[in-house]
Amino acid sequence: MNRGLTLARGVSDSKALLARYLRGFTDASHTRQAPGLPNHVAWCLGHCALTMHRAAERIDGLPLPESDFISNAARGDALRYGTESIAFASTPLPDPAAYPALIRCMAIFDAACDRLARASADLPDERFDERVKWGATEITLESLLLRMVFHNGTHCGQITDLRRALGLGSIFI
8 A cells, every 4th residue: 555545544534533423412502611721622523623624725735615614703604614714723713603513513524534535646746745734834745644543542542531521531432
């Protein structure tokens, strides 16, 4: 298997692995936070989706899908995330009306995983060593794709902590 397919599988697998931790969350709880924990489920899903789309832009050159995001908006709506409400260092809002419903949040996250996995699988091998701007640094596309899998896992860990704090129990039972 080549690098592109391996990295695509990692991105795709992160979609299914994170989804397991969403069991028990509802539209009534997906914007709930717990004391001392930084984010809620709607924020985590949107933030990860936004970040993956930004990574995919470095590969395919396509913009954010307007069907899923309102650019430069501090609030989202029933169908889309406001990009500023889920950007790095943003503060999650406790208002469910500022985010899509849980099923829509999940669909937006899934679409971002699918786009990034496709971009990785289709990327010619020589482009994986191409350096791109990411934040305040430059990294290779291969490193960027690996970072997206790790990033999704980091936020899955936040959801795991949130599950415990909200009394949702283990996903393994």
